[in-house]
Amino acid sequence: MEISNNQLLRFTTAGSVDDGKSTLIGRLLYDSKAIFEDQLEAVSNTSKRKGHEGVDLALFTDGLRDEREQGITIDVAYRYFTTPKRKFIIADTPGHIQYTRNMVTGASTANAALILIDARHGVIEQTKRHTFIASLLQIPHVIVCVNKMDLVEYKEETFTKIISQFEEFSSKLLVKDIRFIPISALDGDNVVNRSKNMDWYKGAPLLHVLENMHISSDLNKIDARFPVQTVIRPQREGFIDYRGYAGRMASGILRPGDEVTVMPSGFTSTVKSINTLDGEVEEAFAPMSVTVNLTDDVDVSRGDMIVKTNNKPEAKQEFDAMICWLHNNPARPRTKYTLMHTSNEPKAMIKNVLYKIDINTYNREEEDKELKMNDIGRITVRTTRPIMLDEYRDNRVTGSFVLIDDATHETVAAGMIL
Template identity: 60%
Template sequence: MRSQTTEILRFTTAGSVDDGKSTLIGRLLYDSKSIFQDQLESVKSSSINRGFDYIDLSLLTDGLKSEREQGITIDVAYRYFATPKRKFIIADTPGHIQYTRNMVTGASTANLAIILIDARKGMLEQTHRHSFIASLLRIPHAIVCINKMDLVDYSQEVYDTIVQDFKAFSSKLDIKDVQFIPISALHGDNVVNRSDNMNWYKGSTLMYHLENVHISSDYNHVDCRFPLQSVIRPHTIEHQDFRGFAGRIDGGVFKPGDRVKALPSGFLSTIKTIELNGKDVKEASAPMSVIMTLEDEIDISRGDMIVRENNVPTISQDIEVLVTWMNQKPLLNRAKVIVMHTTKECVAMVKELKYKVDINTLHRIQDIEKVEMNEIARISLRVSKPLFFDSYKRNRQTGSIILIDEQTNETIGAGMII
């Protein structure tokens, strides 16, 4: 069943301004033949108008007008492309210090992060920042692309030095799988096609790695978690008694016949059927969206969770969160916010602002009175209804929350439960 559906790899790109992120994405799209002829013609004419003697592939991705004028990327832009092996969703995030929140937004659902480093400049403050955020968000895989190798005469020495510097820094972080690739996005070296200019490099190209990196085990397949999105009652003659529970599996593997518990009621039942895309299946795992039916009539509704009888998440109204603040107005103690967690929504109050994290040194800043936009801080929340959660370290889906402004309905923060 799984082999028929093409796997989707979500990846995010991060680097300092002018490290060549947009050119790299343009090169991936161009060399993998994922752009339309009219797009290409438009980019060619724009490049000629600017006086370039080459096709500026970065123009393929810089969609916002203000970016095109400044030649930089602001906001998060999502790109989609596919090869016969995989489908890809790219979150192209900005390199500026003032856009930490965008980097967090783009990286929160990613399986993989591409961190770009300019071969001439080496490790910068931004490299530290982006690597720390990738580690904080527990992105399972990282590829460090050392770009602009053509401007350092494809020097192995320059490449080796940057690799050593990155390894020394990342030893303090929690990134399990890191690969290094020397590239030139402008000329296409080691992006989709192997480079003739770097015979000393024996590893794979960027595209080969993106197509083959193993991501199916990135989800937690141990702890069974099924937050309910809706209850399905068709009310037709044929299905008078049908009562299905629809949602996305956020952890574990479920099979018909499994004993399960409904939260918060604690009632026990057995899974009768699991339906995926209109067909009954023998098992379903994260991140599939399915409809389950149970043997017993249990009162369950949106926001409840189906779990295994002997494997229950933490149930509490007090949560400790590492939050990235995304609003112009600072976060203050005793503030009221709306919390969204899996399919549940409730009101919460900030009990305590504990400390802020200095993203560049990884040090804690104690005794804080507020959290400003783009800052990352540890806070305590008290929610109005019990949440069923795991730590973010254990499960990225059941361990994350979104904070929403009560008045404006804006998203004002994203949090990882500690």
């Protein structure tokens, strides 16, 4: 399978504290020659000052001063690098339980999740928690990196034992593609280059797996969803009667001649033309930003969605969702929030909290239903006008939303529609 040179893969890292996530990313960047000389010099100086031998690779991703001083990751650190085969965006997310919300934020758009396990400790509670969140967010690919193999003498038995521990609990979760790689991030074994110390491992090193992972089919190409962001009426010579609807394709494909319906009004028309900054195109697919021109003058405004007539989402004002609560103040049922779903922003309220999930045991808590920061639970939401929704497992764009507190304008929750 040929991979286009500009294909972008987003991946997130997760693991317990001191599992070596930042060191692994530092090693990826260092060995793939993706670090600028001034960055290398700054990190080398900090490493010397802290009394380290050589370069402390973890410092490449820990951007906050507190992180560098404590040697931990607190916020989500985004790093961009490129190889001849692919572009990558890494979200290095924190391992501590009190930063669950940061992991949800960093992982929400990822194609793949790297879950690190310390070879000495095996599968621990944090491993289960992070795998559960990856499953909840429907991340299509999970790569389990068994790190610090140098500290267990590169033993194949240790690696095999961790695989069976992991498979025992992950079989209950919805993760389609799981791969296992034994690595030593500190020494670079199986990160960019193959390990001479683990010749029993016949698979590819991590960078090769990331470069060659098939992600084209992760996008929903079946359900055409085009949320309208704005109406374009140039009112100038040559465009006197032009009326275009601009936005970003959420999923599926639209072509001129397609029969479409505008939701929620239900008006039907046909796609006349599709334009981009570079001129007219024969088809639009996610995540292209385009302007769609219809053959009929129908009433379309921001927040509406153009879909194929034979494949419509549901238009609902009440629905169930899993949410992760992101704010210091707990959720307040019956309080007015703004719900942001694609380009639609109706007022909404939490009608009911059905249960919370204990992310250590996956059990449902039906007694204590108060959603506090970092809690994940199932709620019923009611909106003031219909939103055009798909289930999150079918469509990560039209199946997700955020809640905004009207008083403070802060984002308080991220939701996945069930």
